[in-house]
Amino acid sequence: MRSKSTVIEGPAFRFIVEEVNETDRAGGVLMYVASMYLQVRGSSKLHLIRRSRVPGSAADLVRDARLGRVDVGVLIAPAA
Numbered sequence: 001m002r003s004k005s006t007v008i009e010g011p012a013f014r015f016i017v018e019e020v021n022e023t024d025r026a027g028g029v030l031m032y033v034a035s036m037y038l039q040v041r042g043s044s045k046l047h048l049i050r051r052s053r054v055p056g057s058a059a060d061l062v063r064d065a066r067l068g069r070v071d072v073g074v075l076i077a078p079a080a
Contacts, residue, residue, distance in 0.1 A: 001031075004058070008065045013072055014039045015065040016046065019058035034058035036065065038072065 001022040008015040016039060021032040034057045037046040049070065050061060064070055 006058070006062050008062065010072070012041050014041070015049075015070070017058055017061045017065065021055070029055055034061055036061045036070075038070075 001020065004019045006017040006019075008017070016037040017034065018037070019032075019034045022030045024030055032053055032055045034052045034054075035048060036050045038049050039046050052058075052061070
């Protein structure tokens with residue numbers, strides 16, 4: 001099982017994209033999960049934003065975070 005993490009730092013938050021995959025001996029995909037988490041500065045709590053099981057989707061999640069396509073204000077707003 002292989003695991004890869006990418007951290008994108010922001011001024012008041014950080015995005016963490018984790019990619020986990022496992023292949024069989026022939027190279028076929030047995031399992032793939034890409035997850036994006038938001039962590040507010042000063043907190044150790046991770047908030048799950050997105051999860052995908054489409055192989056290769058971690059690159060899309062990283063691109064969306066770097067281009068500002070994730071609305072952080074909605075994600076860290078207090079619950080009503």
